[in-house]
Amino acid sequence: MSIRTATVERKTAETSVKLILNLDGNGHGVIDSGIGFFDHMLNLMTAHGLMDLTLACDGDIDVDGHHSVEDIGITLGQAFKQAIGDKKGIRRYGTFYLPMDEALAFVSLDISGRPFLVYDGGEMAPMIGGYDTELTEEFLRAFAVNAGITLHVRVLYGKNSHHKVEAIFKALGHALRIAVEKDPRVDGIPSTKGSL
Structure with missing residues (x-):
């Protein structure tokens, strides 16, 4: 099996993003977004997704x-779409519930080629450190649209905003890991349409 990797750069008047993504990694992240809490979340997603991510x-x-945050979501989505390639033999779907102390998050996704986001994070504190919690939805939308995935995210319950956001990113990592995994029983594209 060939290693599924991508290198993507994005430059605008507002940001300059460069990243290298390896879907078949071991969970190693070297991440510098300029926002400490967001770095922490991306590192968790990377570790739980067993992908390697270098990002500046x-x-x-x-x-x-x-x-x-939005441009990182765009760039990561583009890299994911490039790295996943023709989608032959993948499981395609991934669903994961993740508890983080008193919080419980649910993520379900389909590498469908039909981008869509359904997000319900519940009530959150406005800020966690230097991170605006509203940006969680912005990141997820940018990632889903550019990766070409249908993504459903919900915090079922919880009190601590840090725990809620952390549960989302960890669950996303696990769901992606499941969906990109090769299934030896799948021959070709996992769709009755013959394409994704």
Whole structure:
């Protein structure tokens, strides 16, 4: 099996993002988004997804984190779409419930080629450190649209905002890991249409 990797760069007037993604890695991340809490979340997603991610972003975080987080989502989605390739033999679907202390998050996804996001994070504190919690949805949308996946994310319950967001990113890693895994029983594209 060939290793599924991609290198993507994105430069705008607001951000400069460069990343290398390996879907068949061992969970190693070297991540510098400029936002400490977001680095932590991406490292968790990488570790739980058993992918390798090297990422550097130089963004206008003096304004706020929005452009950096969204552009990282765009770039990561593009890299995912490139790395997954023709999608032959993959499981395609991934679903995972993840408990984080008192919080429980659910992520279900389909590498369908039909991008869509359904997000219900519940009530959150406005900020976690220097991270605006509204940006979780922005990242997920940018990633789903550019990766070409249908993505459903919900925090079922919880009190601590850090725990809720952490549960989302860990669950996303696990769901992606399941979906990209090669299934020896799948011959070709996992769709009755013959394409994804």
